[in-house]
Amino acid sequence: MAVVAASTSSASNVMEVDDITDLVADQVITTAPSESVLGLIGNTPLVDLGRLGSSTEATLLGKVEFVNPGGSAKDRIAASMIEHAEREGALTPDSVIIDATSGNTGAGLAMIAAAKGYRTILVVADKVSPEKISVLRAFGAEIVLTSAQYPLGHPRNARTIVTRLVEQVPNAWTSAQYDNPANPAAHFRGTGPELWEQTEGRITHFVANIGTGGTISGTGRYLKEVSDGRVQIIGADPVGSAYSGEVTPYYVEGAGRAMPDGDWPTTYDTDIVDRIIRIDDASSFRSARALARNHGLLVGISSGTVAAATVELARDLRATDTVVSLLIDSGRGYLGKLFDDAWLTERGLPTPADEGYSDVVDVRDEGRELAADLAHLAPTY
DSSP, X not given: OXXXXXXXXXXTSOOOHHHHHHHHHTTOOOOOOOSSGGGGSSOXXXXXXXXXXXXXXXXXXXXXXXXXXTXXXXXXXHHXXXXXXXXXXXXXXXOEEEEEESSHXXXXXXXXXXXXXXXXXXXXXTXXXXXXXXXXXXXXXXXXXXXXXXXXXXXXXXXXXXXXXXHHSTTEEOOOTTTOTHHHHHHHHTHHHHHHHHTXXXXXXXXXXXXXXXXXXXXXXXXXXXXXXXXXXXXXXXXXXXXTSXXXXXXXXSSSOOOTTOOOOTTOOTTTOOEEXXXXXXXXXXXXXXXXXXXXXXXXXXXXXXXXXXXXXXXXXXXXXXXXXXXXXXXXXXXXXXXXXXXXXXXXXXXXXXXXXXXXOOOOOXXXXXXXXXXXXXXXX
């Protein structure tokens, strides 16, 4: 493809094409268009996180998964599970996808279902943010809303409702993401190799949430195998999750396990994880906001859990260590919680004001003195 560009010059105001070829060569995009949204999933970038406020000499990197088209790392497993089901004949053109979701996997499933023409029914608990539910609806999913308080086995529990609908809806298919081997396989084939290549084999630690366990298990298994066990796999878990201690209520979405039943997902390989770091809600919320304010990375609350765990881990690391922390999703789906002072205060969580965020300055009222309203922004106004 030929590229022609011009630039002003003090001599002639025109730069010859031959003189600027080298300047634009690296900017030529030759990648063919993707056949569908599925081709946009994966190959996400790494970003330098600096020291995240710690005194570590280690290299801290973030794997920016929220640039996936559905907004999270869960696009990877959604594509893997759907395509595996299609190959096995479990999903046919007239199938209906039915699943329970905390938002991210559901968004991936609904996005891919929209691209492929499947009907989708998703059961969500009221712990899921309204923004996430709106995303699911945007992709055409039909939503069933229930309470997060109903225990497993209760007729109104999300997974119980899914089981009921699968039995009643003709040609229904559910991903069973907590027990579907295509879940960790997506990360073994994708995320793990990407990290090894992107760090040129220098990665020494991988930090991620544990939800279904697929991300940390699949990525971790690849990194363990390719490094002969050298890479350490670290779980970042909310205080209150069954994966790391006593089950108590917590407000981080999409991470941990709130059920004390001991019936852990088969997608979670506990032998892969070397260490679990517990992070409380306050630290998760503060760290998520800090990534936005100090790094320009608007991440979800569970990525705040990962960031806080990374800081704790980094205290004992050396300059030769390279940590990659998985930033699973965007903060756009949590703005009503991360920056809602009333919601946070009601739950005893730190607010943006506690961290120095200023209030919105409202100057719409002509009855107020404008200079007074703007005084703290521009004292000489």
